[in-house]
Amino acid sequence: MSDLTPLAEPAPAATPYDWIGGEPAVRGLVDRFYDLMDLEPRYADLRVLHPSTLDGSRDKLFWFLSGWLGGPDLYQQRFGHPRLRARHLPYAIGVRERDQWMACMEQAMNECALDPLLVTRLKASFANTADWMRNRGV
Template sequence: MTNPTPTHPHEGLKPLPQILSNPHFEAIGGEASITQLVDRFYFYMDTLPEVAGIRAMHEPDLNHTKLVLVKFLIEWLGGPKVYSVERGHPRLRQKHMNFSIGEAERDAWMLCMRRAMEDVVSDVTLRQQLEQAFMKTADFIVNHKESKHT
């Protein structure tokens, strides 16, 4: 018996065995460094005038948002499954559909993440790898051709 052709590009993929971990979690320095990265990310979101549009998409108090991003990044970078156990599949695009996200918002988000990585991730190669991965994810979340925040 053959399996039907998956309708979604990732539908037929099975997770890797737990023994094969994503080296980025360890390379970045684990949970402590991810927490520091998220703190710096939101520091820049709070202080850079050019990202005020995406800051306005968030609640005034970022504590819960920071915690969610830390848990997501821990798992996304290959650490323990702390996000999906609590919140299920990330469904990033679906969870961001209530926001108008164009290239300007993507670029503002990436500016904050690049600055945060410059502060926290000393390994240039790792930083470049993470930037590429973040950019792919940020591109995936874009849901409008035109920005409301330009």
């Protein structure tokens, strides 16, 4: 009889924040998202909605996603409830902007080599939120 016990399967991550890889991976995802938005012409309609420098946008999305994914509520600690729709009402967000946001985020997730199962789950959640942010029909 052997005194070796079989290796247990690794426990699943407790939250999507853990699954992604915590703070450095969330920051990397956000940075890649904004790098792509700044560099890729196909995201031009999305880019024009943002300030000339993306530093503040990068921080706000990083703070928001940290809490939204189950990590520290950095955004809420700084600004209170996110009120996403209300905060985005000043910007004309239609189908084109929604679709560019989704395509840019999907490209960033893929380039950051996130687990494909996690990407599938996040895409569904992001799609619901992105569609909810629309404030014009086209």
